[in-house]
Amino acid sequence: MIKKAIAVQSKYGFLLSQLVKRDFKTKYRRSVLGILWSLLNPLLIMVVQYLVFSTLFRFDIPNYAVYLLSGIVMFNYMSEATTQSMTCIIQNASLINKVYIPKYIYPFSRVLSTGVNFLLSLVALYVVIIATGMDITFSHLAILYGVACMFVFILGVSLFLSSLMVFFRDTQFLYSIVLTIWTYLTPIFYPESILPAYMMTIMKFNPMYHFIRFIRFIVLHQGIPDPKAWLFCALFAIISLSIGVVVFKRNQSKFILNL
């Protein structure tokens, strides 16, 4: 198993790195600011939402900028990665038709390349954390765990969506609606305290809620999240990946017939 994984890594690792590089390079090609947008984009969204929500709705959240930005950065990664991955199989139809490459490489590379983007926006987050004078402690290392779980979760969703998309092209339109609903169902810009009790029950089933909560707890309270939070993160990651892998594996040989 491990031997096989290493063999695959050595064989397709280079391809993967090339595909990630390609995605990343072409994303900002021909734009003046280029890679800076990865930093600027979440910051600007944050500024807008900060102005809107701190003046209009006046949520009573301490360190609202960090609260808001951490949510935006995490959720954006999820939505960007899954949306990009969803279409990757059909977009690479010509390649799939011509060269044999394990098909999971395509969604995987998209999740990785948007991941690079995400890492840059994490830098933006830290800029804000430092700017607002908050402490950075060793507990921040736990963020890695949260990010890793979220990565696995996103990979699972991406595998699932990309295979679904091959068979039903409506998926992309449906999913954009799902994403909108999801945004509002996740406490990104509002505090979870404003939610009624039944909504909190629903919230327990929202994976993004757990990932964001996990990380917010670290950056806002400089503490280590409780074991239950760790467990939930892992659980959602594993469930999502399992579903994604099973669906993808079962259908990948049929992709080419539907492209």
Add this chain to the structure above:
Amino acid sequence: MIELNNVSMKFRMANDRIMSLKEFVVKKITGQIVYKEFVALNEVSFTIQKGEVVGIIGGNGAGKSTLLKIISGILTPTEGNAKVSGNIAPLLELGAGFDIDLTARENIFLNGAVLGYSKKYLTEKYDEIVDFSELHEFMDVPIRNFSSGMTARLAFSIATLVKPDVLIVDEILSVGDAKFQHKSSKRMRELINGGATVILVSHTIEQIREICTRVVWLERGKVRMIGNTEEVINSYMSYVNVSSQEESNPTDLLKYTEKLYTPTYINKIDNQYFIVDCWHHRVIYNDNLLDPIKDWKTMNGYFSIPHSIASDGQVYLVEDTKNDRIKVLRKMGNAFNETQQIGDIGGQPNKVIYDSVHKRFYGISASTQEAFVLKNDGKDIIVEKVVRLDYLGTAYVRALSLIDGNIYFVSGPGKITVAKSSDLSFDLIGEYIVPFELQGMNDIAKIGSYFYLSVYQNGNGDIKPRLVRVKDLNQLLNSYEDVYSLLELKGVPYYFSFIDDRVFLTEIDTYSAIRSFKVVDDQIVDLKVHYDCGSSDEFSRKRRKMK
């Protein structure tokens, strides 16, 4: 090695491809989904050994591309299995994975990765790729600014970098401008002859003929015929040509292979006999003269009206007369495969001979009166000289012969011309006037103390076959000896050849035969008929017309 076991590929095609969830649900519920099964491949089985060059032919929709995709692992067969050992390089389409927004340099690495090369390998070969594509100054330009020719050149240079075990080629043999096309087709040949197992799909039958050792003919997903290149292609071509009118039996169309039709030349090279079967457009070979013609093997490649074959023991040169070129073949395993083509040597090269003293080939192009000299530089055959011989006038020159160190040309304009060959000057040394009835000569040979002349036509071009001999060519106008009936000839005597201690003479046109005799003290003795095929039948005539 590639092994296909009962490979079937079925596509389930819904009447209308369902692309939306709503449509699917609605139709599923109302039972409107009607699947139609389309069988792209039906129980295809065959094995390709290591190092074989196999062509796949068949009409559109025969399943060729599907088969290639299954072999290269892109498609999984519905039934059966395909076993392939070794790394595969599919040259299915150039530039797969190119990103137009990336620079040429970046695309080399991206496309290389897609094709499965390692980073180390690509870094090593980077310069080679750039050199081959000749795009040095454009390496940092995004390929969106490239012309399609430049993109193709880059793609070709990357794709053909490989040293694969299995090479899969779908219709790409040359790209770019004329110069690059030449270069790329040479590269393709090198790849194909590089020892890899090659599978080639092409609609250009000519290419298949030149390159492949074996051919698979697919028809509506089934293997219709598999075997020797010439046989399969000939049946395929006849099928294509006649299938609109009549359903013909492939074996019927191969009947011509049992006979000779205008065999122009016979030769023995390295214990192997070669017969140039001119109007059947082929060269056949065998290790003895006793086997019937149908048991002889065919050299790979299509020769349009070939006339002779010459060899230095390494390479074999055969004219592709109608196409104005010489084909160079080499022995590979048990087969003879084409490795080179030589053009620009005049119109209708009609005869090539080998000069073992100077280690070079001489040839004559019949309709443009150009003599050419070819040399084997150990790797390729190179053209050393092509010269138009004005003293040959406008005569149709069928042969040149090396006699006592000089070259004799026949037919000249009513004469036999002798030229100096040792210094390649082709300077005129002598001329002999030929009487009217002998002016359309085929060949000249010196046997014993006599010059022998085989004749096709008289000075008016009427077919009047003759075989005469004379001791002194200056005496030709006064007297000569007619030995046509002595040799019991029935058709047109053509080229002489000397095999072991016998003189061989081919007989063509109205009557196809190969005879031999001995000359002892200028006496013609011990006549033998090796092959007597008589006049042509319908199969032979059909084959002659086929291109």
